[in-house]
Amino acid sequence: MKRHLTKISILAFGALAACGAGSPVPHDTMAASEGSIRAAEEVGASDVPTAALHLQFAREQTETAERLMKKGDNERARYVLLRAQADAELAVTLSREDAARIEAEKAMEQVQALQTGKPVVQ
Amino acid sequence: MRLKIMKSAAFLLMVGCASAQPPRELVSARAAYARVNAGPAAQSVPEEVRKARLALDSAERSFAEEPEGSVTRDLSYIAERKAQLAEAKGQIKLSGKDLAAADQAYKQTLSDQKDQATLDAERSRLEAASSDDQRRAAAAQHATDIGDAQARTEAEKAGRVAAETANQALLTELALFGKLRDDARGMVITLSGDVVFVSNQATLLQTAKGRLDKLAEVLGTSKHRMIIEGHTDSRGGADFNQDLSVRRAGAVRDHLMSRGLTSDRITVNGFGKNRPIADNGSAEGRAMNRRVEIVVEGMRTAQK
Numbered sequence: 001m002k003r004h005l006t007k008i009s010i011l012a013f014g015a016l017a018a019c020g021a022g023s024p025v026p027h028d029t030m031a032a033s034e035g036s037i038r039a040a041e042e043v044g045a046s047d048v049p050t051a052a053l054h055l056q057f058a059r060e061q062t063e064t065a066e067r068l069m070k071k072g073d074n075e076r077a078r079y080v081l082l083r084a085q086a087d088a089e090l091a092v093t094l095s096r097e098d099a100a101r102i103e104a105e106k107a108m109e110q111v112q113a114l115q116t117g118k119p120v121v122q
Numbered sequence: 123m124r125l126k127i128m129k130s131a132a133f134l135l136m137v138g139c140a141s142a143q144p145p146r147e148l149v150s151a152r153a154a155y156a157r158v159n160a161g162p163a164a165q166s167v168p169e170e171v172r173k174a175r176l177a178l179d180s181a182e183r184s185f186a187e188e189p190e191g192s193v194t195r196d197l198s199y200i201a202e203r204k205a206q207l208a209e210a211k212g213q214i215k216l217s218g219k220d221l222a223a224a225d226q227a228y229k230q231t232l233s234d235q236k237d238q239a240t241l242d243a244e245r246s247r248l249e250a251a252s253s254d255d256q257r258r259a260a261a262a263q264h265a266t267d268i269g270d271a272q273a274r275t276e277a278e279k280a281g282r283v284a285a286e287t288a289n290q291a292l293l294t295e296l297a298l299f300g301k302l303r304d305d306a307r308g309m310v311i312t313l314s315g316d317v318v319f320v321s322n323q324a325t326l327l328q329t330a331k332g333r334l335d336k337l338a339e340v341l342g343t344s345k346h347r348m349i350i351e352g353h354t355d356s357r358g359g360a361d362f363n364q365d366l367s368v369r370r371a372g373a374v375r376d377h378l379m380s381r382g383l384t385s386d387r388i389t390v391n392g393f394g395k396n397r398p399i400a401d402n403g404s405a406e407g408r409a410m411n412r413r414v415e416i417v418v419e420g421m422r423t424a425q426k
Binding site for chain 1: 192193196197199200203204206207210211213214217218220221224225227228231232235
């Protein structure tokens with residue numbers, strides 16, 4: 001029971017601290033989300049429809065966060081940037097998923113071609 | 123014990139907000155997590171699914187503390203993305219397995235087909251050989267029976283037919299090693315340099331050694347003499363090309379000798395870039411010019 005109370009008080013303290021005034025500018029979070037967006041662009045997320053959608057969300061939310069930071073709402077901006085980062089990371093993985101699926105399909109087609117007809121003679 | 127405390131803490135917090143409706147984002151996050159946790163990702167990428175669970179727990183805690191707050195919606199949104207991420211990573215794992223299975227099937231099929239080709243060649247050789255024996259035996263029997271000159275002539279003729287049939291079987295096998303053609307000296311087997319040697323060297327590739335082993339086996343039983351000639355394309359210096367062509371022809375001879383062919387049956391020549399068979403101006407032409415030709419004296423691709 002004692003440990004139980006300790007846990008609750010830690011949670012309560014955390015909640016109070018989060019509501020404290022004057023959150024710092026979330027430079028690190030901004031850098032992390034921008035980095036993830038660049039990574040998504042590099043793996044060609046724009047060319048994969050599902051990935052492109054999340055890349056777009058990530059960009060829009062980064063812009064929203066910039067506006068919030070200008071207004072001084074750093075705490076809210078930090079969360080919006082975390083959303084952007086989650087979207088950008090998802091865009092990266094969806095692009096890779098698409099590439100892996102295509103590669104596997106191609107390999108299976110090659111096997112079928114070999115088995116059904118044109119045998120490869122060098 | 124620890125889990126119990128956590129659960130009761132979460133329960134107490136949730137009781138406090140029992141009346142609040144969860145935001146749309148949290149409903150979506152719960153559904154996304156339930157889906158990924160019930161799917162193949164739970165087995166193939168458990169660590170990712172665990173991260174999705176932790177993200178959802180954060181969102182649930184935030185909902186218990188502050189049901190209407192924007193942070194709850196943000197954390198829920200992130201939790202849904204983490205669940206989708208775990209699902210996509212699970213799919214990547216599955217595709218990887220499909221790819222490996224396809225590669226394996228491809229190699230297996232290729233190997234089956236090669237085995238079949240070898241078996242077919244062997245069968246036709248054996249069939250030819252056995253019908254030769256029968257023909258020869260029948261003719262000899264015939265000659266013994268009637269004992270006249272005509273029968274002996276027939277036996278000789280049958281012998282010639284048998285020799286030709288055996289040659290034909292030999293040719294069928296030789297055609298597996300490279301392109302065949304005839305010139306004034308005999309039959310020429312052309313082996314592509316790119317298939318036989320390490321680039322710009324006289325080192326035989328492992329696959330080529332296997333082929334040459336088979337060639338030695340086939341030619342070892344015949345008495346034909348052989349001339350092995352090396353050729354290069356026109357790139358590079360004349361001296362280098364000349365030397366490379368001699369060394370490549372020598373490497374083929376050495377390998378055949380290591381498989382039992384005697385040196386008195388084999389002559390080696392190198393012609394460098396002096397005898398092209400195709401235009402050195404194109405990559406295809408140069409590839410054709412890089413070659414080793416094995417001349418089997420006294421043999422013909424078309425028997426008559």
